[in-house]
Amino acid sequence: xxxxxxxxxxxxxxxxxxxxxxxxxxxxxxxxxxxxxxxxxxxxxxxxxxxxxxxxxxxxxxxxxxxxxxxxxxxxxxxxxxxxxxxxxxxxxxxxxxxxxxxxxxxxxxxxxxxxxxxxxxxxxxxxxxxxxxxxxxxxxxxxxxxxxxxxxxxxxxxxxxxxxxxxxxxxxxxxxxxxxxxxxxxxxxxxxxxxxxxxxxxxxxxxxxxxxxxxxxxxxxxxxxxxxxxxxxxxxxxxxxxxxxxxxxxxxxxxxxxxxxxxxxxxxxxxxxxxxxxxxxxxxxxxxxxxxxxxxxxxxxxxxxxxxxxxxxxxxxxxxxxxxxxxxxxxxxxxxxxx
Amino acid sequence: xxxxxxxxxxxxxxxxxxxxxxxxxxxxxxxxxxxxxxxxxxxxxxxxxxxxxxxxxxxxxxxxxxxxxxxxxxxxxxxxxxxxxxxxxxxxxxxxxxxxxxx
Numbered sequence: 001x002x003x004x005x006x007x008x009x010x011x012x013x014x015x016x017x018x019x020x021x022x023x024x025x026x027x028x029x030x031x032x033x034x035x036x037x038x039x040x041x042x043x044x045x046x047x048x049x050x051x052x053x054x055x056x057x058x059x060x061x062x063x064x065x066x067x068x069x070x071x072x073x074x075x076x077x078x079x080x081x082x083x084x085x086x087x088x089x090x091x092x093x094x095x096x097x098x099x100x101x102x103x104x105x106x107x108x109x110x111x112x113x114x115x116x117x118x119x120x121x122x123x124x125x126x127x128x129x130x131x132x133x134x135x136x137x138x139x140x141x142x143x144x145x146x147x148x149x150x151x152x153x154x155x156x157x158x159x160x161x162x163x164x165x166x167x168x169x170x171x172x173x174x175x176x177x178x179x180x181x182x183x184x185x186x187x188x189x190x191x192x193x194x195x196x197x198x199x200x201x202x203x204x205x206x207x208x209x210x211x212x213x214x215x216x217x218x219x220x221x222x223x224x225x226x227x228x229x230x231x232x233x234x235x236x237x238x239x240x241x242x243x244x245x246x247x248x249x250x251x252x253x254x255x256x257x258x259x260x261x262x263x264x265x266x267x268x269x270x271x272x273x274x275x276x277x278x279x280x281x282x283x284x285x286x287x288x289x290x291x292x293x294x295x296x297x298x299x300x301x302x303x304x305x306x307x308x309x310x311x312x313x314x315x316x317x318x319x320x321x322x323x324x325x326x327x328x329x330x331x332x333x334x335x336x337x338x339x340x
Numbered sequence: 341x342x343x344x345x346x347x348x349x350x351x352x353x354x355x356x357x358x359x360x361x362x363x364x365x366x367x368x369x370x371x372x373x374x375x376x377x378x379x380x381x382x383x384x385x386x387x388x389x390x391x392x393x394x395x396x397x398x399x400x401x402x403x404x405x406x407x408x409x410x411x412x413x414x415x416x417x418x419x420x421x422x423x424x425x426x427x428x429x430x431x432x433x434x435x436x437x438x439x440x441x442x443x
Binding site for chain 2: 057058143144208225226227228230232233247248255256273274276302303304305306307308309310311323328329330333337338
């Protein structure tokens with residue numbers, strides 16, 4: 001099997017060409033049975049009953065107090081079977097949560113990670129590559145759509161939290177290696193690259209797609225700016241009352257922050273205005289497109305607005321400080337967006 | 341640290357920046373909710389939410405309505421060449437502030 005590319009080559013492929021990323025660690029569950037759709041819908045922050053067969057929706061599984069248990073993308077097929085994708089960090093907790101709550105419903109819960117691999121074909125040239133690989137029908141697959149592709153006899157889910165074309169193939173384990181080879185051998189104008197999965201969180205944060213690990217204990221989806229993952233008109237779901245209350249008076253604001261090129265900023269560094277600590281850095285990544293570190297920070301709600309400048313102070317070395325600025329997301333227009 | 345950077349780091353300066361941005365944000369959200377008949381309140385829209393796709397779920401027809409709403413409310417034109425600014429509430433506000441700063 002081809003060797004994995006380094007960080008920079010992986011990033012470049014994802015932002016300028018295309019590559020293949022093995023997402024085998026990510027969570028993937030399947031819920032089937034007569035009650036599947038209704039049962040999962042009752043636990044989800046968005047309305048699954050309005051999702052058309054062959055489509056998906058991004059949302060949250062919340063605890064009763066409004067805290068985020070898992071961020072997930074849920075797909076519904078024509079037989080009302082439910083596919084749930086979530087991060088590696090939350091896969092086990094989500095499976096346990098669904099198992100407990102679906103116990104008395106007429107459903108079966110299957111952990112697909114035991115039987116299926118998950119491959120991502122990603123980048124602005126990924127759509128061209130997938131046409132070559134899976135046929136021209138792939139052009140008709142909308143964002144958050146999925147299909148069983150006849151040509152390669154595999155399920156393909158169109159996703160894209162990093163702002164580029166992304167096709168995820170849910171593949172029986174015995175086919176993973178063969179499909180790896182076939183995709184990496186595609187004779188396309190731009191050669192495919194084996195993308196290091198460690199580059200995915202960087203690509204995602206540049207588009208302000210956050211991960212569960214970014215959410216501090218006690219922070220609500222409202223604090224984190226995840227309003228779009230909630231259907232506030234949906235009558236009831238775990239945590240619904242808590243998020244409705246939170247949205248009226250958020251106690252904090254998660255914002256994207258741009259740091260000086262070369263800044264030694266780290267997670268946990270504090271943000272000041274004069275002698276007032278206004279927040280802290282939750283995660284920082286090197287944006288190769290912007291040539292500077294960018295990060296997610298949780299701030300005082302009065303000052304968490306684009307244009308505000310903070311003095312970042314290192315928690316490791318109190319003398320080390322530099323200026324940073326709250327900035328808009330998504331941080332830049334991707335090659336995929338320019339093509340659309 | 342330069343005097344300009346020093347000025348940017350005061351509570352007073354940043355309070356003004358934040359208050360102006362918040363006011364612009366509220367105005368833009370209200371105008372979009374009304375113009376596009378969105379079943380949302382301003383407090384239910386985060387400023388970095390994608391306007392299209394998985395965020396607010398707007399489509400290309402809505403894009404034209406957004407451009408008209410921005411021109412009517414803020415006096416700033418969004419031409420065909422500027423449509424890339426229609427990514428989130430924040431990117432539209434960046435454009436408005438930039439154009440109003442040039443006026």
